Amino acid sequence: MTLWTVLWIALPFLVGFGLYLLPQGDRSFKLINYRALALGVTLLSLAYATTLFLQPAPLSLSLLDSFGVTLLADNLSAFFILTNALVTAAVILYCWGTDKATFFYAQAIILHGSINAVFICADLLSLYVALEVIGIAAFLLIAHPRTNRSLWVALRYLFISNTAMLFYLIGAVLVYQTHQSFAFAGLRGASPEAQTLIFLGLLVKGGIFVSGLWLPQTHSEAESPVSALLSGVVVKAGVFPLVRFALTVETLDPAVRLFGVAAAVLGVLYALVETDTKRVLACSTLSQVGWIMAIPEAAGFYALAHGLGKAALFLVVGKLPSRNLTVLGQQPIDTAYWVPLALGSFSISGFPFLAGFSAKMLTLKQGLPWQVAVLNGAAVGTAILYAKFVCLPHCRAPRADGWAAQPGLWRALALLLGALLIANLGYLDAYAPGNIVKALVIIGLGYLVHWLVIQRISLALPRVMERFDHLVGSMSLVLLLLFGITWSWLV
Numbered sequence: 001m002t003l004w005t006v007l008w009i010a011l012p013f014l015v016g017f018g019l020y021l022l023p024q025g026d027r028s029f030k031l032i033n034y035r036a037l038a039l040g041v042t043l044l045s046l047a048y049a050t051t052l053f054l055q056p057a058p059l060s061l062s063l064l065d066s067f068g069v070t071l072l073a074d075n076l077s078a079f080f081i082l083t084n085a086l087v088t089a090a091v092i093l094y095c096w097g098t099d100k101a102t103f104f105y106a107q108a109i110i111l112h113g114s115i116n117a118v119f120i121c122a123d124l125l126s127l128y129v130a131l132e133v134i135g136i137a138a139f140l141l142i143a144h145p146r147t148n149r150s151l152w153v154a155l156r157y158l159f160i161s162n163t164a165m166l167f168y169l170i171g172a173v174l175v176y177q178t179h180q181s182f183a184f185a186g187l188r189g190a191s192p193e194a195q196t197l198i199f200l201g202l203l204v205k206g207g208i209f210v211s212g213l214w215l216p217q218t219h220s221e222a223e224s225p226v227s228a229l230l231s232g233v234v235v236k237a238g239v240f241p242l243v244r245f246a247l248t249v250e251t252l253d254p255a256v257r258l259f260g261v262a263a264a265v266l267g268v269l270y271a272l273v274e275t276d277t278k279r280v281l282a283c284s285t286l287s288q289v290g291w292i293m294a295i296p297e298a299a300g301f302y303a304l305a306h307g308l309g310k311a312a313l314f315l316v317v318g319k320l321p322s323r324n325l326t327v328l329g330q331q332p333i334d335t336a337y338w339v340p341l342a343l344g345s346f347s348i349s350g351f352p353f354l355a356g357f358s359a360k361m362l363t364l365k366q367g368l369p370w371q372v373a374v375l376n377g378a379a380v381g382t383a384i385l386y387a388k389f390v391c392l393p394h395c396r397a398p399r400a401d402g403w404a405a406q407p408g409l410w411r412a413l414a415l416l417l418g419a420l421l422i423a424n425l426g427y428l429d430a431y432a433p434g435n436i437v438k439a440l441v442i443i444g445l446g447y448l449v450h451w452l453v454i455q456r457i458s459l460a461l462p463r464v465m466e467r468f469d470h471l472v473g474s475m476s477l478v479l480l481l482l483f484g485i486t487w488s489w490l491v
Helices: 002-021 027-054 075-094 102-118 124-142 148-179 192-205 215-221 224-234 236-248 250-272 277-294 296-317 335-349 355-366 369-390 407-431 433-452 468-490
Strands: 059-064 069-073
Touching (some): 002 059, 075 236, 102 224, 102 236, 124 236, 192 236, 192 250, 192 468, 215 224, 296 355, 296 407, 355 407
């Protein structure tokens, strides 16, 4: 298993950088090879995640004993790796019939490999390297269209990401100064300053609470397949270490849960007043990563359900005739697009027979009483905002133009939505009569509020906190808040 793990980690980088060494002759032959190699890497990740699920015990590898550099692959890692494999494979299938160049596939696979690395890191140093590679690869994918707008959004993302990782690096050095080890366990007994700095860097990277207000503009302005990667898996690279911290260091668990619940509520509030389809989905991601973080014991399953559903939604909305929900409400969309749009929305809302339902019920079952009360309210808000998509008018297209002409989209959605149906079997205990009634009541209440209230009012939250010149300032405010919380608990 050790050799298998090393090969699995190294292969995406070998393939990503090796794509440029392939013959540069016939373009169609060249692109087919790129796609096939990229897809093969994701299938290997799928096989590795399956192996982890079948492992009787976690796999731990010590790379540098004197520095505490360690890899840890367990059931939690398996869920996140599986999400990464399925979402990346869907994006490759989506782009299969397009003219994406070598550069796009190379960066997508490098991004895939670096995200995988995060999911098995058990030390602060390896995690830092992996997160920095993710930031560079994501920047290059966002900037890939090379328009003025995409370049600005990409540079904005890179600056915020690098600033956050600077905080993180200082915290990691302080942990090493205390224990002479970079292992996650070193956070136990580390100074409040070190824990706070590490927390802030990961909160920004994961798009959590106020530190995640960079997320809506970045995810909404990127190309649809890149948005699917960003919301489906990239933000989870910041959430996963926080979940691991909460499960490893008991004193950090309350802070992780608190910020998770706060993010779940804040994201819903932002999404409720949005009318741009991609911004609604991006703000919803700000909320859903909070759900992942709020109850660490159920984080893996919820991350899988969210990643599949959100990737499917971003791929579909990229094919709609408009991004404005008001415009879409006045002109019916093709039913062929509405069906996957509704399925993805229902899953994230927690409708039975989809993975989102099982994940939500598992999360609420394992939450603390105060968390369950707040998250039930956030669940109603989630149902309200996804009613915006489900209630869109639709009809069969008069001619087979959209759906039939998009084989890549069909393959990607078949993979994602099929996985949503299969993953639903992961927690069959969710299908207690009380849970089904509760889910239907929450969704019904959400749709009722949508029809009676949301459709009748026009409200917009100020976007001043999203402005570039305020983002670093907001990170500083969160730093002070974090410091106060950790200080009160640890001192």
